[in-house]
Amino acid sequence: MNILEVNHLKKYYRSPFLRKRVRAVEDISFAVKQGEIFGLLGPNGAGKTTTLKSIVGLLKPDGGEIRLFGRPLDISRRERIGFLPENPYFYRHLTGYELLSFYAHLFNKHITAKKIKEILEMVGLEHAMHSKVGSYSKGMLQRVGFAQAILNDPDFIILDEPMSGLDPIGRKEMKDWIFKLKSEGKTILFSSHILPDVEMICDRVAIIYRGRVVSTGVLSEILQEKVRFIEVTIEGLDEKTLETFGKVFRSGDKLMLRLTSEEEKDRLVSFVIEKGGRIISVAPYRKTLEEHFMETLEAQ
């Protein structure tokens, strides 16, 4: 079941003085399935934030259709979603606890003080819950932002650049929270340009470039298709015996060869066994998401 469907989304801005139409999103289509972590990738200005803002209703699309839980976005759908904007800004005069209490007032469901404290503890702000938000660091703001996004126990959580501004520990924690939400059956859509993070946590991704989706699919499949080379490690033979298969690298008493096809690999393995050598390992080296991302963008 699709939690979110975005079909041929278009959004244009008007430049301030000449009122010239500037493209923000040209043709974005993707769907997010229930229970998955979906990543929206793209360089700065690709249209990620515009897409997310259109989904949550901060922007009004100029074309296309957005369906949340099978229906267009309305006030009742908002009860079931959580949203963390990019570089979130909050009321500086409130404490972390007061801020979440304020947001709790905006939902129809009753959110208890106990629940607010639990969420603040979960995001590591228990020591700062009675400090003014104005005194929070960027990382703390991101944490309180995440806390407000999950306050209503939403089914679908939308996070715009959630790792931005976080230190390595913070990023690790954010990933852990996202995994925790997934394990609770929540669906998560997030945008990022930090590719290793996306690679680590996403089930599926859509790569956006200049307002269009240029690649989409299951991450493991995208990357599995793209084996760069197969590294075979051998023992018990010398370089000269193996040089017909290509360049041989030595590491201690081990030799390594990098082959570009399965056939070559099979031939080498048979050859090594026949010559009395030993195969230590056969490791396919796949493309990283970063390499796939760069290649996709270059192809555009």
Place this chain on the structure above:
Amino acid sequence: MKSILGIGINTFKEGLRDKTLLSVSISGFLLIAASRILVPISIGESYRVITDFGLALVEVFSVLLTIFIGTRILYDEIERKTIYTVVTKPVRISEFLIGKLFGLTLLVFSIQFLLFLTIFLFSKIYLHFVFWRVFVWFFFLFFEMLILNGVAILLSTFTTPITSGLISMLIYIIANTSNYLKELSQMVKLPIFTYIANFLYYFLPNFTLTNVKTEILYNLPIDKGLYLFAPSYSIMYVVFLLTIATMLFEKREFY
């Protein structure tokens, strides 16, 4: 209702920290204290002069508060991007605006009441005289300010604080001179002027209808119907203002 209350209280708390509020309020209190210098020059009518002057000060400072804070109330929310995490929650734009109006009205009312109380105590302590009927004036002022707060909220949905401040001030002036406007339109026989004057008279708020200061200061009777008219007129006008504000704000996008 829960969301309106939450937004209102938050607006009130945020307004309390506003430096403009502090400076306007301090100026108001200082001027009230300074009104003592009017005692020797008021030729035996000091209680009337001081009360008149004091009430005018309360009104002026209430208007200034509305203009300085009310016209920025939505602008700041959009500029600081705090609105992102509010309108993406299950809150209707109308609820958001009613909440903002509630918070602003509470804030202006609190300061207004403190200024009013200062004048009241000032009269009692220094002049040993109290116009108990000034509470009636305060009742009518509250409903005038409610309308002006609504005007400020409406204007801030589509203009900058400076523009909406100037327009709010202009509307306040016209609202207090509506009866002259009507008389002027009858005196000047230009059809276009009559048309404009009639439009302003009927369309813009009219505070001259509920201005009872003279009646209070000179112990004249006040039409009892006004006690019902002021709240009804004010609430209906605010509903009208908020309806337009909601329609305009719903069209807004938050980049």
